[in-house]
Amino acid sequence: MTHLEWDDEFSTMLPFDESVNDTLDMSAVINEIHKMPLVSPIAATKTSADIERENQNRTMKVIQLTEEERDAIMRSDKFSRFFDRASRLIERALDEPADMFVDYSGGDHDDSGNTQRHQLVRFGRDFFDDRWSRRRLVTALDWSPVFPELLLGAYHANDEAPHDPDGVCLVWNLKFQKTTPEYIFHCQSAVTSATFATYHPNLIIGGTYSGQIVLWDNRSTKRTPVQRTPLSASAHTHPVHAVMIAGSLNAHNLLSISSDGKLCTWSLDMLGQPQQAMELTHRQARTVAATCMSFVDENVNNFLVGSEDGRAYAGSRHGNQAGISDAFEGHQAPITSISSHPLRDSVTLSPLFLTTSLDWSVKLWSVKETRLICSFEEASDYVFDAHWSPIHPALFATVDCTGRLDLWNLNQNSEVPSVRTMIPGQPSLNKCRFHSSGSHIAVGDDNGRIHMFDLNEAMAIPHADEWTLFSHTISELRQLAVEQRENDTDALFGQPTVPPIPVIH
Incomplete structure (x- = not known):
């Protein structure tokens, strides 16, 4: 029986001996034997000075816009929609009340809240815009049938501001504490009646003092009407005192009535002339x-x-x-x-x-x-x-x-x-x-x-x-x-x- 020394027993199993070339990658040898992933050498940690030096050496490409290019971007519909939506979101966030010092243990409890709860009618808030609603008579109110927190207010002309549009419609949000309207619409004739389009949540219909019926779309970036009826004998030529949607989802019409007793039936798809006019x-x-x-x-x-x-x-x-x-x-x-x-x-x-x-x-x-x-x-x-x-x-x-x-x-x-x-x-x-x-x-x-x-x-x-x-x-x-x-x-x-x-x- 042959007796092996310690070095003889493990000499064939050692992956390295003095005869191995010094240039041999030890990680590759270990990976081949143990089938382990190849481990790359770890780079030395960069100091803040090294990072700053690299940033100085890196050339940054800054795009310079001309005045014409900048104005074109700001006038584009895409930018207008983004800015309009972003400003509404920021206003909502800024106007939301937050009491950081509320005491849920009951230490701040008093009887004022209990008194308010027992009031049958309690004042909530005001909707007012100094630019668009000041000194204007509210001529119509309507709640959105799709978004119950939205309130439509129609306004008559402001006699003290002859250069402002005569007719204004503002959409207010009851859900948030923001003090500005969600949407602002206007036209050149005083609005005498207005309503949300029941089956078209984006449309707002207004009847005007001139006899025209105007249509606004909140998807548009314009504040002026996207459609309007003509001023002709076949339509209204007197103030329109009521506009409303009648019918079902698949079969509905717009009805309007003016002070001369004319009742008109319209299709929202075609406001060029009424489908029916009744004296x-x-x-x-x-x-x-x-x-x-x-x-x-x-x-x-x-x-x-x-x-x-x-x-x-x-x-x-x-x-x-x-x-x-x-x-x-x-x-x-x-x-x-x-x-x-x-x-x-x-x-x-x-x-x-x-x-x-x-x-x-x-x-x-x-x-x-x-x-x-x-x-x-x-x-x-x-x-x-x-x-x-x-x-x-x-x-x-x-x-x-x-x-x-x-x-x-x-x-x-x-x-x-x-x-x-x-x-x-x-x-x-x-x-x-x-x-x-x-x-x-x-x-x-x-x-x-x-x-x-x-x-x-x-x-x-x-x-x-x-x-x-x-x-x-x-x-x-x-x-x-x-x-x-x-x-x-x-x-x-x-x-x-x-x-x-x-x-x-």
Whole structure:
């Protein structure tokens, strides 16, 4: 048996001996034996002086733009869209309130927040732009049907700024605390009515004092209209007091009405001429001088019109009796607004609507009967607008020129408003619109300011029995109206209103 020494035993397994060439790469040998990845030599660490020396030696290529190239970039649509979007994002971030010192342990608790929570109506914020809305009458308000945080405000001309555009539309954002509008649009004629295009979230439609209907697109970098109707005899030549979208997603039209009683139907794809034009007359003789318009329970065929003669009219767009069918007489001055009840949860009530007037009154009507149901005469001056809550059957709001916002809950009281709020400074309030949630209401005044109010849940959210109570309330109001008419008739003909007590001989 051969005995091996230690060196003899491992001599054949050693990867290196003195006979190996000095230039042999040891990493390659180890990699071949152990099949390990090749490890490159680690470079020496660079000092800051080395890095600075390399930066000095490296030649930087700086692109110098000429004045023409710089102006071309700044005028390009791509740069305008980028700058517009970036500025809105920065404004949102800068205007968001952040309380770094909030104490979640309850140390900062006081009763002021609890008091605010128990208020039925609480002031939220103002929307106002000194450049674009100052001294302009708010002529229209509308909430976006797609983005519920967006509010559209339309403004009349500013007589003290003759060089500014007469008509302005501003889109405000309720979600963020930024003090500037999201979008600014304008045209050369005062805007008398405006609305979001229901099935086109990027389009805004405006009716003007000149009779033109203008169309803005927020995807465009221009603030001026992208389309407009012609000033011709086939279209409107008088102020357009109402514009609205009627129909469904696949079949809808734009409807407009002007002060000369012309009702036009348009296609948004072609505003060159109306698809249909109807002259509204009552009994084939009297032209209806329209001041406002509303549809009956979102019915695209039946509509309601308020007029300068103090009458409200009901009519239809199609059928054998197209045109005006009924007249509702009761006001002694021009009607300023008309609001149809959003009838959704009740089949026992006939469609209801409200009218406001310069005779200081608000009146409640039913489409099925031309007789007045109830007259609310708590105002002390002109009443300019009324609007039903979209979720509460008995709740509606009114505004007047004394700066007063009244909220009426007919299930609680039909003689006085449930809540009365005075705007500081008592500006003339021209428009009011409930938010689709029913928890907010926007109010526009004659100085271009839009006031936002938050409604407490106790005020805004209906109880389970509200519709039943509302049906009983309307029945009682109808009965009281009948009794009042009988008493007025008896008084007119000199008959006693109370039958004489029989005398027994």
